[in-house]
Amino acid sequence: MRVIVLGSGVIGVTTAYYLARAGHEVTVVDRQTGPALETSYANAGEVSxxxxxxxxxxxxxxxxxxxxxxxxxxxxxxxxxxxxxxxxxxxxxxxxNEDSYQINKSRMVRVAEYSRDCLRALRAETGIRYxxxxxxxxxxxxxxxxxxxxxxxxxxxxxxxxxxxxxxxxxxxxxxxxxxxxxxxxxxxxxxxxxxTGDCFLFTNRLAEFAAKRGVEFRYGVTIHRLESDGRAVTGVVTDQGTLTADAYIVAMGSYSPKLVKPLGLSLPVxxxxxxxxxxxxxxxxxxxxxxxxxxxxxxxxxxxxxxxxxxxxxxxxxxxxxxxxxxxxxxxxxxxxxxxxxxxxxxxxxxxxxxxxTPDGTPILGKTPVRNLYLNTGHGTLGWTMAAGSGRLLADAVSGRRTEIEMDGLTVERYGRAAVAEPARPAAVRPA
The missing domain is CATH 3.30.9.10 (D-Amino Acid Oxidase, subunit A, domain 2)
Structure with a gap:
């Protein structure tokens, strides 16, 4: 399957690595000149x-x-x-409040503990140092x-x-x-x-090298203008260098994700x-x-x-x-x-x-959306580095049609119900800052 990952921070690059490892043909698109040059560049360094x-x-x-x-x-x-x-x-x-805190905490710990285990396995598999x-x-x-x-x-x-x-x-x-x-x-x-602990910037750059060896194409310096849709599925990504197409699309653009998907009828509280x-x-x-x-x-x-x-x-x-x-x-x-x-x-x-x-509830927004071939990997807050490996693995499994190793209940956009899904605007156009 051909997959486009939008964003080359630690979330996008880990997702691309696991997708390539699963046998997909992957392209990563980012406006920056290399990986991890925005939020992933100099975070606190904690995997917590x-x-x-x-x-x-x-x-x-x-x-x-x-x-x-x-x-x-x-x-x-x-x-x-x-x-x-x-x-x-x-x-x-x-x-x-106490009830919401307990629900949200349990979801966050589920992802974070799984991600820590994935990171350890990734270190053993690749020998990556950071x-x-x-x-x-x-x-x-x-x-x-x-x-x-x-x-x-x-x-x-x-x-x-x-x-x-x-x-x-x-x-x-x-x-x-x-x-x-x-x-x-x-x-x-x-x-x-x-x-x-570890340097997220070093990790992301070195993992990008491993991903490239597995066939991932990184397209830097590309400005994403909008997602095109036929009302049921994404049909392409319009950029300043032309329209890119794939079978599946993953939005991993951090704080800019809501602007990109809003014209498709998705309202993300990020x-x-x-x-x-x-x-x-x-x-x-x-x-x-x-x-x-x-x-x-x-x-x-x-x-x-x-x-x-x-x-x-x-x-x-x-x-x-x-x-x-x-x-x-x-x-x-x-x-x-x-x-x-x-x-x-x-x-x-x-x-x-x-x-x-x-997100206001602390939990990231992962996995499938009501748009048939559109997936989300965003909303990690201060825990993007902590949750990156696990989130990337979950997205690769979801795209591949495999059962995820942890339950996705409460992790997808569906937890926000009708407030997150509306009729898509036409045309679907947005220009993230």
């Missing part, structure tokens, strides 16, 4: 099944107000006259109140069979020796030993949530993190990637604006210098921003 949870949790509104009042706020809202933003926020708050480490995540608590509240998180982890260890201050220093220099700044932590990162060279290996430390107060992750430290955080709602804001850098500077003052050289740091494609 243990940290897979929806933002929409009980008490979210009060937490959000508290976060936005902080000096180095982990949450920023830049109000716009954008109905999509406010509709998404309303849906997010509608999911912020500055990976398998030493877990340490969620660091600066206050006793945070430490006491960990009981709720542990109950959730128990429910889903996710391994963890609650550590006192000494245990945190044993897991991350560089924290001995600042041990007065925290009281304890929650370690998730099943989590991993909205961009902007994140920032710093990447700085390590100057003292003994003063750098061993794996990932997640500062619970500031919601910032500090990750060791080979001879570099990646610092990632902030959730900013403001549409598709990619402005690098100095105040967001100051927040990341503060956290890494506060916890790892001797680890890296901030003067040499690369400051970056990207758009995470978030």
């Amino acid at each position: 099944p243990g940290y897979s949870a929806p933002w929409a949790s009980p008490g979210l509104l009060f937490k959000a107000i508290k976060w936005m009042a902080m000096k180095h706020s982990p949450l920023v809202m830049r109000p716009k006259l954008d109905p999509a933003m406010w509709t998404w926020c309303i849906k997010l708050l509608a999911n912020a 500055d990976e480490r398998t030493q877990g995540t340490l969620q660091l608590f600066r206050t006793q109140k945070q430490m006491d509240a960990a009981g709720y998180d542990m109950a959730v982890l128990d429910r889903y069979g996710v391994p963890y260890r609650l550590l006192d201050r000494a245990g945190c220093v044993e897991a991350e020796p560089a924290l001995a220099l600042v041990k007065e700044k925290f009281v304890g932590g929650l370690q998730l030993p099943g989590d991993e 909205y961009p949530v902007k994140g920032y990162s710093l990447t700085l060279p390590i100057t003292d290996a003994a003063g750098a993190p061993e794996s990932t430390v997640m500062d619970e107060t500031h919601k910032v992750a500090i990750t060791r990637l080979g001879d570099r430290i990646r610092v990632g955080g902030t959730a900013e709602l403001g549409g598709f604006d990619l402005t690098l804001r100095p105040e967001r850098r100051r927040a990341l500077d503060h956290v890494v210098s506060d916890l790892f003052p001797q680890g890296g050289d901030l003067s040499q740091a690369e400051f970056w921003t990207g758009l995470r494609p978030n």
